[in-house]
Amino acid sequence: MMNTTATPTRRTQAVAAELDQARKSGPLQTIIIPPCPDLLARMRAALQEADPDLNVIAQIASSDVAMAASLLKAANSAAYSSGTPVQTVGQAMNRLGLEKTAMVMTSFLTQRAIRVNSPHLQRFWQRAGKRAVAMQFMASKLPGMSPDMAHTYGLFCHVGMPVMLQSVRGYSGTLMEAAARIDRPFITTENANHRTDHAVVGALVARLWKLAPEVMVAIRRHHDLDMIGHEDTEPDVHTLVAAGLVAEHLMRRHEALEADVDWLANKQRALDWLHIDEDELEVWDEELRPLLDATL
Known part of the structure; x- marks a missing residue:
């Protein structure tokens, strides 16, 4: 990050x-500013370490079922799929790489925190x-x-x-x-x-x-x-x-x-x-x- x-x-x-x-x-x-999601703050803190612990990132990603599903979806998309579908968060992270994993998680958590319900x-x-x-x-x-x-x-x-x-x-x-x-x-x-x-x-x-x-x-x-x-x-x-x-x-x-x-x-x-x-x-x-x- x-x-x-x-x-x-x-x-x-x-x-x-x-x-x-x-x-x-x-x-x-x-103006009411929604707070930064706790999971996003934790992920950013982990990624700012000199040597980010991938297990910590995986634990954060796995702590929310919907976010884990978004990682699996991204990893199995046409842009990243290699033919064999991934089935776990760890497999998805390996395929996406740490940088793309962080981007998917940031996008998911931001959209959840700031809802848009307007035509x-x-x-x-x-x-x-x-x-x-x-x-x-x-x-x-x-x-x-x-x-x-x-x-x-x-x-x-x-x-x-x-x-x-x-x-x-x-x-x-x-x-x-x-x-x-x-x-x-x-x-x-x-x-x-x-x-x-x-x-x-x-x-x-x-x-x-x-x-x-x-x-x-x-x-x-x-x-x-x-x-x-x-x-x-x-x-x-x-x-x-x-x-x-x-x-x-x-x-x-x-x-x-x-x-x-x-x-x-x-x-x-x-x-x-x-x-x-x-x-x-x-x-x-x-x-x-x-x-x-x-x-x-």
């Missing part, structure tokens, strides 16, 4: 201070899963990018939306309004109606769940796309935000949707930061499609 104890930069400290102040005396006072956020976790897969795929293509950090950012990028839906009065109407308006950005409508937005709330979730500081800052800034390459921010944050924009674009292409405004306005900035061109993006599109198909 990602390191969550790195020395914070000035940008990280500024975002953390902003969240703490908003939590103390600002619009985040009434306004249909397929929320399915799309979050696709974004996480796309981010992990790009991490395999971009030297130095952590697959775990990329996957976590993809999964949590828009997590502020279901959290706001659960605890902010009128937010379901805001979702409809923001989606329909073409005269201003989505988060502008959120702030006009509630004095905060899903990027801020999502960053608060990341802070309280003790995710990597880079993930927290990237979630907070993921709609400030003109920041890519231009601000005193950790390079990993720029990479997460830029790769997230590319991931969203490739997901939309997979879903046969038109390019959105964010992509049209900022694609060159993102591609330049990632040091890729349009031809390479086309290759990624072809290679990513079967992986996204498998998440449906």
Whole structure:
């Protein structure tokens, strides 16, 4: 799992201070953040050991029948199956590997902790899963990018939306309004109606769940796309935000949707930061499609 104890930069400290102040005396006072699941906290602690004990991870995975079933399902999926089905958690972990096992468990536990029961956020976790897969795929293509950090950012990028839906009065109407308006950005409508937005709330979730500081800052800034390459921010944050924009674009292409405004306005900035061109993006599109198909 990602390191969550790195020395914070000035940008990280500024975002953390902003969240703490908003939590103390600002619009985040009434936001109810579901606690980080105990099993997830235990798994992350085990994985942060210098030499993670696989038996401990297996015990955590086996302690929840539904989570164990999700590991078996992943290990027996077309992406990992070798013909002989696995039947135990240990076999599933051996086939998936420790990194993928942690990703499956994180996704399962997060979805259980933050429920989405609204027609306004249909397929929320399915799309979050696709974004996480796309981010992990790009991490395999971009030297130095952590697959775990990329996957976590993809999964949590828009997590502020279901959290706001659960605890902010009128937010379901805001979702409809923001989606329909073409005269201003989505988060502008959120702030006009509630004095905060899903990027801020999502960053608060990341802070309280003790995710990597880079993930927290990237979630907070993921709609400030003109920041890519231009601000005193950790390079990993720029990479997460830029790769997230590319991931969203490739997901939309997979879903046969038109390019959105964010992509049209900022694609060159993102591609330049990632040091890729349009031809390479086309290759990624072809290679990513079967992986996204498998998440449906």
